[in-house]
Amino acid sequence: MSANLDVRALLLCLLLFWILPAAADVFTYIDANGNRVFTDQPKKGAKRVEIPPTNNLNGAPPAQKAPATAKAAKPKPMFHYQLLRILVPEPDATIRSIEGNLIVTVTSEPALQDSHVYRLLLDGQPVGDSGRSPVFPLNNIDRGTHQLSVEIVDELGRVVERTPNQPFHMQRTSLAQKRQAHPCKEGDYGVRPECPLVLKPAD
Missing domain, CATH: 2.60.40.10 (Immunoglobulins)
Structure with a gap:
């Protein structure tokens, strides 16, 4: 008998979770006969039941993932010369x-x-x-x-x-080397850089 009551209580709980709107509060308590009762009306000694958020049933399409960014363009192959x-x-x-x-x-x-x-x-x-x-x-x-x-x-x-x-x-x-290849002549002293006057031999 106790097992049947637990199963019934569980079924009732699931039914309430399905029927009650997401914003409604659900409370539970043990009645005079020892049965667990679920209700949306707060009563003395009742405890609030935490209800997880429900699935989206409003028909809105699921959020679209951002499109993957295009891969960076591959560099063109190298040109070769003959x-x-x-x-x-x-x-x-x-x-x-x-x-x-x-x-x-x-x-x-x-x-x-x-x-x-x-x-x-x-x-x-x-x-x-x-x-x-x-x-x-x-x-x-x-x-x-x-x-x-x-x-x-x-x-x-x-x-x-x-x-x-x-x-x-x-x-x-x-x-x-230039002096050796092209020795200085009389008129080159003082004119060619490699033939300065200081190197001009005495007359």
């Missing part, structure tokens, strides 16, 4: 310059793309101004053997092509 080389100086060339000046000329096939630039490297370090011009004037290069190479760089800073290192030799003639 040819990239240094025209001037030729490999292993010897450059003779008192000031250590040199003009480097490069070429590529096909022609340089709109968003690409040339970058010249001297001994592995960028030198001069990167740009679309294939001509790089260099000044005051130390005497000795150096390595030249050229790169093509795209708009994303990626090296598209690069030539192997190409050696050249810079010879900067000193005043002592």
Whole structure:
């Protein structure tokens, strides 16, 4: 009998949870016969029953999830050139310059793309101004053997092509060497820098 009463009480509780509006209060108490009673009317000694929020039955569509942000556009594949080389100086060339000046000329096939630039490297370090011009004037290069190479760089800073290192030799003639090669003549003293008057022999 007690089990039946408990089942009935439980069924009544569930029925009340379903029928009563979400805003209504539900109370429970034990009556004179020892039965548990559920009601929406507060009575002396009754305890308020906490009712969890009900499901949304008003027909409103469920909240839509925010659309996933579009993935970042993948960078376009790198463009490759059929040819990239240094025209001037030729490999292993010897450059003779008192000031250590040199003009480097490069070429590529096909022609340089709109968003690409040339970058010249001297001994592995960028030198001069990167740009679309294939001509790089260099000044005051130390005497000795150096390595030249050229790169093509795209708009994303990626090296598209690069030539192997190409050696050249810079010879900067000193005043002592010039004196040995071209001795001073009478009219050169006081005129040629390597022939100052203080070195002019006595008549």
